[in-house]
Amino acid sequence: MLQLRAVCAAAVADDVIPVLGSWPGTGMISHFRATEASEGLDVIETDIPDQAATGLMAELTDLHPWDEGEVTLTTVGNVERYKFVGGTATEMHDPDAGQVAPPDATTVHNLVKVDVSYLLLMVTAGSVAAVGLMGDLPMAIVGAMAFSPDLGRLNVMGFAILLRDSRLFARGAASLAVGTLVAVVSAAATAVVSQATGASTDPLQDTPEALRNFVSLLDGFTVMIALGAGIAAMVVFGSERGTTAVGVGISITTIPAAAYVGIAVAAGSWSEALSGAIVLI
Numbered sequence: 001m002l003q004l005r006a007v008c009a010a011a012v013a014d015d016v017i018p019v020l021g022s023w024p025g026t027g028m029i030s031h032f033r034a035t036e037a038s039e040g041l042d043v044i045e046t047d048i049p050d051q052a053a054t055g056l057m058a059e060l061t062d063l064h065p066w067d068e069g070e071v072t073l074t075t076v077g078n079v080e081r082y083k084f085v086g087g088t089a090t091e092m093h094d095p096d097a098g099q100v101a102p103p104d105a106t107t108v109h110n111l112v113k114v115d116v117s118y119l120l121l122m123v124t125a126g127s128v129a130a131v132g133l134m135g136d137l138p139m140a141i142v143g144a145m146a147f148s149p150d151l152g153r154l155n156v157m158g159f160a161i162l163l164r165d166s167r168l169f170a171r172g173a174a175s176l177a178v179g180t181l182v183a184v185v186s187a188a189a190t191a192v193v194s195q196a197t198g199a200s201t202d203p204l205q206d207t208p209e210a211l212r213n214f215v216s217l218l219d220g221f222t223v224m225i226a227l228g229a230g231i232a233a234m235v236v237f238g239s240e241r242g243t244t245a246v247g248v249g250i251s252i253t254t255i256p257a258a259a260y261v262g263i264a265v266a267a268g269s270w271s272e273a274l275s276g277a278i279v280l281i
Contacts, residue, residue, distance in 0.1 A: 001027070002053055003074040006044040006060075010034070013042040019059055025049040048073075111152040112171045114178050121149050125251075126183030129259035130190040133215070134206045141211075141256055148251040150179050154230070155237045180258050180280070187262025195266075203263045204272060215260040216275040226253040254280060 006016055013031060020026050027047035034040045048056060053073055060071065125148035132140030153176035160169035194200035204212070229252045257280035264273035 001047045002050055003072075004044075004046050004048050004056075005072045005074070007041050007070055008044070010042050013044055016044055016060065019056070020044070020046055020048070023048060023052050023056055025052065108156055108168065111156050112168075112175045114175050118149055118175075118179060119182055121147060122179040122182040123186040125150075125255050126186030126259050126262060127190045129183075129255045130187035130203075130263055131194075133211050133256065133259055133263060134191065134194060134200050134203050136208045136211065138211075144255050144259070145251045148183075148255045150176055150183075150254055151233050151251045152237075153179065154254075155233055158230070158234055180254070183255060183258040184262040184265070187259040188266040189262075191263045191266035202267065204267045204269055207260070207263065211256075212260070215257045215279055216272060218275075218279050222253070222279060229253055 004020070006013070008016060010033065017029060017031060020029055025048065029044065029046040032043040032045075035043050057071070057073075125144045128140050129144035131137065132142075132144060153172045156172040157169050157176070160166070160172060191200070191203040194203065200206045257276050260276040261273050261280060264270070264276055
């Protein structure tokens with residue numbers, strides 16, 4: 001899909017909207033009257049299918065001459081601008097074309113807010129990862145990595161550094177900290193319940209050594225894995241799939257370590273909890 005934004009006079013907007021609505025696959029059309037700040041023009045926003053771009057632009061140019069205004073078609077990593085002059089669409093090349101665009105305001109808001117859905121997912125991720133560690137169930141750990149939403153917060157923090165936006169970075173960090181703490185508490189509670197029910201006699205000892213080393217020993221491999229996960233996460237996040245498939249990057253260096261911290265706290269081993277926290281950080 002392409003994001004279309006048209007800035008034009010009110011009379012032109014009344015003709016543009018029916019044209020947009022006539023194309024199959026066009027998304028919801030938003031029309032804002034006289035909201036363009038500098039000249040008081042109307043703004044129209046919608047989503048259109050990629051294959052409709054050429055035909056739609058040709059149809060828009062067939063409308064009566066445009067004295068002012070422009071249409072912007074935006075794709076992830078590429079911006080194509082067209083300015084209408086005397087009924088002709090002229091492409092305005094963007095110097096930033098081909099670069100990964102920062103997330104839009106709605107995506108950022110969804111990735112930094114702390115709501116019930118986010119907290120429930122972090123609770124579930126912490127609990128599932130803890131069960132995977134104590135029960136030697138790698139698939140459970142991978143599952144917790146995949147659906148944990150904490151990676152989106154790291155993506156936003158990365159963009160905030162790139163954009164030098166300290167406020168956005170703080171919002172992402174705060175949301176990440178809250179979610180991580182919830183995951184730790186959830187893992188600790190899971191370990192306590194497993195002991196109380198007899199499913200586990202000693203949460204730390206029940207965790208296989210290989211898994212325990214993975215989440216508690218900081219070495220070169222840990223750093224390499226973290227760097228690789230970060231790169232994969234940003235590549236996915238910056239693609240057209242990124243806003244809906246951030247989990248492809250999987251939280252490989254966060255949720256397992258957070259769960260281990262919770263298990264160690266439940267077992268009363270503060271030294272192991274500190275080791276897990278260092279890997280997590």
